[in-house]
Amino acid sequence: MTRAWLRRALPKTLLARNIALLIALVMLSQVCSLGVLLHYVQRPRVERAAAVFATYVTTLDSLLQATPLAARTELTARLDARAQLPAEATVEPPLSLMGAYRTFQRNVFLDSLRAHLPVDMPALWQSEGGQRLWIRMHAPADAPRAPYWIALPIPEDAKGAGLDAAILLSLGLGALAALTGYVIQRHLNQPLQQLTRAARRVSAGETPAPLPTDGPGEIAAVSSAFNQMTHALQQAEATRALMLAGISHDIRTPLTKLRLSMAMAMPDGSDSSFVVAAESYLDQIETILQQFMDYAGSGEREAAEPGDLNALIERLAGDFAGLGHEFALSLASLPTVAFRPISMMRLLMNLMQNAIVYGGGTGLAVRSWATGEAVHVAVGDRGKGLSAEELEQLKAPFQRGRNARAHSGGTGLGLAIVERIARLHGGSLQFHAREGGGLEVWVVLPLTPGPAMHPVPPGKPRPQSPARSA
Structure with a gap:
């Protein structure tokens, strides 16, 4: 539980953690330095001042007792002697954090002074109305019942002169150390931020520029390793593209030859049911091959350009309408x-x-709308609904729902391709139960393009829809 609380209490970023640690260490060092200063430097100094002041007070007390009455009266008047202690001398100074060290010195001085003075000579420190010490002197021999209080100035050593400047200087040095640590950490964080941005571009299918390797040794080693990894990924991508092109060519070429051979081998007037079945199987093989190619590619190398998504939906709906499949459109302004x-x-x-194949071909609809942060496109049907677990599993490759088991020719890559393309655009794929029965598949695309989206110059023609040949 303590470890979990510590994880929640710690800052989330390395910069904030290092700054907090540096400030804590600086504050600890300053507190220790102040403790050493007060205990081993200032305290002995104040105690020596109290001892000297006690000697001065006892000498003055002896002098006043030995002074004749007439001269003593004039002298005590000059010392502001009083029979009763003034009220402001009994007021304790208010406690404050800023004046804690002054209270410490005051108590050390009074304790040491009282230790050196006789017990019957109390001393009080007046803080209100000016700082001074009130000490009760002994009654003279010619007036044994008339002790009196006199006010004496406080020694400079007891006031802690110059300590304010030392404390402020220490705090200033601590703040300077924290600021220096912040600047150093920001300098170290800059290559880490560059590495983060480059890693995100790699995950989005891009090829970032090589990271600089002229920084500190540890950061340079990480950047160099990342550059090597990026180069290896580029080589793997080139090998994959070459392999896919070879597979497509090497498989489609014998399939085409097989079609021609079958057509030429069948004599005129013979039963063509075998040819029709064989060509159906060949079509399924080509469809499966194309789905594998589509999933492997998914458009990473295609450049993005701004366009009207509703226009693309209307064009596809028109193509499907030409094939006998009507989609009800409800398109908002995007x-x-x-x-x-x-x-x-x-x-x-x-x-x-x-929606056509697995949704029963009924209730086909496409709708679009926009929110403050994203554009939504929903494709719906009235087919039998699937559970939430089954819907999430359909996003993975080679997964097919129970409503697709009666259909042949699929590979379970259709929704995996959709999911991959949506993520390539920085969006997501969501499944929702449709009101009135059926299923709706939502594609959510952010309005702010991600790092993988790079618009191409305007005027580049869009490709024509292949829906009519699907």
């Missing part, structure tokens, strides 16, 4: 959003195709 045209078209096509 701000301009930066997106990858081909990838976004693939995302919407997969969702609309899934």
Whole structure:
């Protein structure tokens, strides 16, 4: 429990933690230095001043007792002698944190002074109306019943002169040390922030510029390792792209030859049911191959450009209408959003195709709306609903819902491709139960483009929709 409380109490950033630790260490060192100053330097100094002052007081007391009455009366008048102690001399000074060291010195001086004076000579420190010491002198021999109080100035050593400047200087040095630590930590944090930004760009599918390696040795080692990792990822990406292109070519070429061979081998007038079935299987193989290629690519290398998302939805809905599938559109006014045209078209096509195939082909609808931070596109159908656990599992590759088991030719990559493209745009994929029955799949795209979104110059033509050939 203590460890959990400590984790909550600590600042979240390394900069804040180091500054807090530095301030704590500086304050601890200042407190220790002040303790050493008061106990081993100032205290002996005050005690010596009290001893000297006690000698002065006892000498003055002896002198007053030996002075004749007439001369003593004039002398006590000059010393402001009083028969009764003034009221302001009995007022204790208020306690304050800023004046704690003054109270400490005052108590040390009084304790030492009282230790050196006779017991019947009390001493009081007046703080109100000016600082001075009141000491009750012994009654003279010719007036044994008339002791009196006299006021004497306080020695400078007992006032702690110069200690204020020392404390302020210590606090100033502590603040300077904390400021220096802050500047040093900010300097160390700069390459870490560069590393964070570069790592985010790598996770978004980009290729960041190499990080500088001319900083401190530890930071330079991390930056160098990151640059090596980025270079290795670029090589792996190039190898993957080459392998995918080779697989696509090497598989599609014999499939095409197989189609031609089957068409040429069948004599005229023979039963063509075998050819139709075989061509259906070949179409399924090509569909599965294309889905694998789409999932492996997912549009990382495609540049984003600002465009009208509603226009893309209307064009796809028109293409599906030409194939006999009507989507009810409810499109609100949307701000301009930066997106990858081909990838976004693939995302919407997969969702609309899934609604047709797995949603029973009824209640097809697409709606869009915008909030203050994001644009939403929802594709709905009236198919049998799935549980929340099943819906989340559909985001993973090769996962198919129980309503898809009766359909052949799929690989379970459709929603995985949609999820990947949505994340590539900084968005997310959500499943919601549709009012009146069925399912709605929401695509949420942020209005503020992420680091992976780089608009291309205007005027670049958008690709044509492949929906009619799907």
